[in-house]
Amino acid sequence: MSEGGIPTIDIEDFPAQMGKLREACEKWGCFRLVNHKIPLTLMSWIEMGVECREIIKVYAKAVHGVGMEIAGKLAESLGIISSSGESEEIFRDWACQFRINKYNFTPETVGLSGVQMHTDSGFLTILQDDENNGGLEVMDNSTGEFLSVEPLPGSLVVNLGDMAAVWSNGRVSNVKHRVQCKKGEVRASIASFVLGPKERVEAPTQLVDSEHPRYMRL
Template identity: 50%
Template structure:
C-alpha cells in the first residue's frame, strides 16, 4: 500500500490480494480495481452515451422518475448547484434497464450500450462483493440478491466555479459503490484516516470502489465508510458513472456472528437499508453522522 494513495487491487490476483483488500477496507474504505474484464471500448462508449443523455432537454430528463427517493433524475439544487444526475433502481433487472432507456427515448445504439454496460458492471460489482466476503472467510454469495442502483452524474463546471464544491462532503448510504470516474477531469477527493482530503487522480480503464454506511454496520465497525467530495478544478464538464450495491430488500443489515464477541461488542442496532436511508434523508445527515443514531444499546 502506497502512503497517501488509494490502494489498487488486482481483481485477477485472488486469493493473493485478500490481505491487501482487507487492509484497504479497514484503513481507507476505498480502493482501485485494476485488471477487470470490462473492455475499455465499452467504458468509452458508455461515457459517450452518458454525455448525450445528460445533455437532453430537462423535460425529457424529468421523465426519469424515482423508484426510491433519489434514484431518478436529480436536478441542480441549492446545496449542489453544479451537479445533476440520472439513475435507475434496480440495474440488475433487465426490465428496469429497459424502462430507464424508454423514459429517455434512448436510440437502439444507446440501448445496446447501456444494456451491455449494465450487465458487465453488475457482474463486476457482484464479483467484488464475493471477494469482500471471501476476504473475511465468509460465504461468497452473501450479497448476490442485494439490489443495485445506477446513477450517471454530470458536473457543470465554469470559470466562476473553480475552487468550489461540485458535490458536498458525504458518505454513500449503501454497502459499496463502484465508480467509473472521468478519465480526463479530476476533482474527486477522499478523506484519509487523519481527516485530510486526498485527491483521487483519474486512471483510465480502472474503477474506484467506495465503502458506504451499510458496510460499516455490516462489518461491526471494522471497515471504513469513506467520506468523499468533488471539487471544481477546471472549467469543463465532468461526468462519472456510479453503481451502488445498496442493502437487502427487506432483511435487516447486521454483522455476521463471527464479527461480534466480547472484544468486539455489537456497535449498531440491526436496521433495514430502507429505514436507514429514510433516516439519513429526514435528518439531513449525509456524511456518516446518521450511524450515531443507530448505535446499539450497551
C-alpha cells in the same frame, strides 16, 4: 491535502491480494480496481447521452458482476465465507442502482465544491470517473485530510458505504469523499451502487464476539 494515492487492487491477483483488500477496506474504505475485465470499448461511452440505452444495459450488467465479485472477496477476506463463490447466497438479492452523474462546471466554479463531503448510504459504490476532468477526493482517516483521486483510464474506484460498516460490524470504513471543481468543463461519471438487502442488515455472527460487540443494525 494528503499526498500519495489510494490502494490499488488487482482483481486478477487473488488470493494473493486478499490481505491487501482487507487492509484497504479497513483503513481507507476505498481502493482503485484494475484488471476488472470490463472492456475498454464498453467504458469509452462515458461522455455519450442516455439515448445509448442498449450500451448502458450491457455496461450495467458487466459492472454489477464486478460488484458481486468484490463483495464476495470482501466477505472471504473477513472469514465469513471460505470462497468468494459462496457469496451468491449472501448478495444475490441485494438491491442495486445505476446512475450517470453530470457536472456542468464553468470557469467561475473552479475551486468550489461539486458535491459536499458525504458517505454513501449503501454497501459499495463502483465509480468510473471522468478521465479528463477529475475532482474526486477521499478523506485519509489517519490525518483527516483529503486526498485527490486522480483519474486512471481503464480503472474503477470502489467506495464502501454506511451499509458496509454495519454489515462488517465496524471492521471496514465508510469512506468520506467529495467532488471539487478542478476545471471549468463538463464532468461526467458513472456510479453503480450495491445498496443492500431488502430486509434489515446486521453483521454476520462470525464478526460478533466479546471483543467486537454488535456494532449496530440498519
